[in-house]
Amino acid sequence: MARRDTDEPDERRGRRSGIGDARAFTPRGRTTRDGLPPEHDGRPRARTGPAAEPDPQAEAELQRRRAELRMVRGGRAEEGRPPQRLGRVTGAPRQRPRRDEDDHEEDFAPEPPPRRAGAGSAGRGRPGVGRPAFGERTRAAARDPRRGDRLPPARGRTDQRRGRPSSPPVEPPKMGEPRRRLRLATALSLILFAVIGIRLVQFQLTDAPAFAAAGLKERLDEVGLPAPRGAIYDRDGAVLVKSVEARFVGVDPELVTDVRGTAVALAPLLGKAPSELEPLLQKGRQEVSGAKIRFRWLLRGLDVQTANTVKALKLNGIIVDRDERRDLPGQDLAANLIGFTGTDMNGLTGIEARFDDVLRGRNGELVYETGNGQLAKPIPGGYRKETPAQPGSSLMLTIDWDVQFQTQRILFENMQKVKAIWGATVVLDARTGELIAQASYPTFNAADPFDAKPEQLADNASSMVVDPGSVHKAIVLSAALEEGVVEPDSTIKVGPSIRKGTQTYWDSHQLPEGTKITLPGLMAFSSNVATIKIADKLGAEKLYEYQKLFGLGQPTGIGVPGESAGMLQKPEDWSGTSYGSIPIGHEMAVTPLQMAAAYAAIANDGVWIQPHLIRKTIAPDGKVTEPAPPKSHRVISPGNAAALREIMEAVTSADQATGHSAALPGYRIAGKTGTGSQVVDGKYVKGEVGSFIGMAPAEDPRYVIAVFVKTPGVGAGGKVAGPAFRDTMAFTLRHFKVLPSTVKSPDFVTHY
Structure with a gap:
């Protein structure tokens, strides 16, 4: 390796040797901008002797490299990053790039001109001039806008110190495509709005009736309309049995506050002894489910007048409501032939059972919309649907x-x-x-x-x-x-x-x-x-x-x-x-x-x-x-x-x-x-x-x-x-x- 000429004036003389100076100005990982003296104009110079005249080929290569760096800086600006100022000579950023182990080191200084005969080692030893210092490269400062990573190092130069052939030149990285990103964002937005729109349509058209029906159901009240059971007549139209309006008396044991007093009050009206009523008024639980008993029958088919008297007592837990009973004027007249019905007006024996489907009517229903709380009354103009009760047919027998x-x-x-x-x-x-x-x-x-x-x-x-x-x-x-x-x-x-x-x-x-x-x-x-x-x-x-x-x-x-x-x-x-x-x-x-x-x-x-x-x-x-x-x-x-x-x-x-x-x-x-x-x-x-x-x-x-x-x-x-x-x-x-x-x-x- 040639030694530095001691006769060449050096403004840093007395501090370091030539190699030391080069390393001081071009350390590993630093750009040429950081290592050049302030008066350097960016053109390659010989380290000793008179200044060499500029080489046109080197000037062209320098302009090409500057254009590449401008393209790189322009790509970063497209990604939303502010463009960085270029150095005077190489276009490198002012800030020293952070070293990354995966990054390649590269010298962004222009390629030195070809060595001329007699130049010898004149260009060696000065940092930032000619080729880089021995064994040192600067870090690539640009990043790849497509990967979000740094650009690969520029290639195409020859490591003259080591005598390796130069790699083929690498195409500059592609610039970002904002229109593609815009189209993608627009498509995603349209899809999102379409999904929202479809769901809104589903709520308004498909699910709206279900929601409305569910809400309406909570406001509806139902009242049964009992269908009278058909009568049975003799051959001349005399009534053998018919249905008459009556009342039933029931009890909710959970609401009874005075069992003994209630039984004593009801006994004469229902025709039963207090001792017979008291067990029915006591609280209890169902044998199978264990749930509380909330209803028991006390009497079915009670005449309306007596039922009104029971209702007027206003006894806690006592229920009085509409019922039906079969009235037989003849009592035991043809009783074995006619038969009788159960508490639910279903035929159990005799003609009542054999022709139950003819005699039994179809109950109707009144459904209407009510308010809530204290306004639990029919809403005028609200929903109302009435299914009329269909009375049962009557039978005329051959019996006289x-x-x-x-x-x-x-x-x-x-x-x-x-x-x-x-x-x-x-x-x-x-x-x-x-x-x-x-x-x-x-x-x-x-x-x-x-x-x-x-x-x-x-x-x-x-x-x-x-x-x-x-x-x-x-x-x-x-x-x-x-x-x-x-x-x-x-x-x-x-x-x-x-x-x-x-x-x-x-x-x-x-x-x-x-x-x-x-x-x-x-x-x-x-x-x-x-x-x-x-x-x-x-x-x-x-x-x-x-x-x-x-x-x-x-x-x-x-x-x-x-x-x-x-x-x-x-x-x-x-x-x-x-x-x-x-x-x-x-x-x-x-x-x-x-x-x-x-x-x-x-x-x-x-x-x-x-x-x-x-x-x-x-x-x-x-x-x-x-x-x-x-x-x-x-x-x-x-x-x-x-x-x-x-x-x-x-x-x-x-x-x-x-x-x-x-x-x-x-x-x-x-x-x-x-x-x-x-x-x-x-x-x-x-x-x-x-x-x-x-x-x-x-x-x-x-x-x-x-x-x-x-x-x-x-x-x-x-x-x-x-x-x-x-x-x-x-x-x-x-x-x-x-x-x-x-x-x-x-x-x-x-x-x-």
Whole structure:
């Protein structure tokens, strides 16, 4: 390395050597501006000897570098940074840039001119002139505007000291693009405003109705509009049961402050003892959820006047509000047939239950907008919607009030004479199949049904199952006449008894062996032997077929819940004794109503008509709807039906006949007595069921009446069934103004 010429004047002489001076003015990490003396004009000079003339190529390179630095400074200004002043020579910033380990060091001084011959080492040793000091470079001061980092060091010079070739020149860094950033910011703003706008539209159009409805719901009050239950009338329009406005009395136990005093005050008005009311007024919790009990019923169906008195007491926790109750003017009149409703006006038994969907109306609702707090009153002009209540339809029955009343009275009086267990009476219109009356004993007060015993609630005529006994013999004779097995004037040889299987069957009126008995005699004496012999000729299949045609062993469909179907044995199931028992009405089960309908077919010239109870339906607007015609079919011919009716007249008119107690003066009566047993779960129960079924007038029957009575003793039922039939038939014929018979019953020959 050449030494500095000591003869060259140096204004820093005496301080440092040439190398030291260079390092002092161009330390690592400093710019040429910081290391040049104040009088330096930025042009390269020789360190010794006379001043060298400027080189045009060096001047051009210097101008190019200055232009590059201006571009760099201009890019920073675009990024929002204030432009920095350029140095006089290199354009470097006045501030010394902070050193960063990742930054490259570069000399921003202009490239020295090419060395000339003879120059030697004249340019060495002076700082800031010619090429940089040995091994030292300045830090790049510019930053890359795209990365936010400093610009990479300028390249393209040759490290002459180390003899490395120069790198290819690097393109100047790209300037910032404000228009691109502006477009991006605009797009983001538009997206933001679009989202906000869509949400506002959603609030205004999509969600607004929901918000409005939610707010409105908080201001709405609802009032139920109860729908009256339809009434039930008799055939002439007399009210059997109807709904009347009433009140209920309830209690919120949490609000009762004086349990004892409240119970004492309510007791006389509600018709209950204070000790009965006190437990209902006590606070309590529900068994399942454990929540506080906030309501209990005290009384339903209270009349309006009494309820107003209760309300006037202003007792804490006591609630009085609108209710409905069923009013039955007849109380127990046809109670077993009509049934009753529950506390919620839903039918529970009888017609009330069977036709509940017709009788029950649809409750309405009044919804209106109210204020809050003390202004909790309807808002004039506010929301108001009323759904009118739809009252239930009413039913007009085929029942006649007067006949029903007399039928029940007569049955009850006769039942009490023999201390009967139960009884049933059915009154049918033979020509139409309409049920005129249907009484059950015992009965109950339908106005207060919840105190009744279970046996008092049943409709015995349609639910009790019995073996019919001798009343079944009319079915055997009908089939035999229709099939030609016997003729009206036929006779049958009989004896005192007959054996079938393991059973011997005896007659109550025993005749010598070989006696010829007529068909009127068979019915008058109720001959088991003659009936079994005719059934043998008829055959089990034919008898079973006619039993079905007469409606036995199947529900009549009258419309009363709980109706029993009875039971018939198919011929293939018959045993040896069945050939003797079934023809006389045993080993089978029927209901009193089924047997009444079978006799009505004989009275109606051989046509069976389904018994029915509903005459018409009356809508709330008064529109009348009649039910579909009842089912009907022919069983026997009119001639055979008329012949059989005449044969059965012997039961009430022939000497020593079994049905004299059922005879009715002035009218020809055709009928039959019977004795059987009640069947429960397929087994006979203790006691006897006596019966009588008849029709009048026999020459042209209008009504059929069946009476069944179960007594604890033997024979008592037959003694009361006949008289009960007679009295009921007498009133029915007079009530409907049926003229007495003009021709007397024939004189019957019973046996030879």
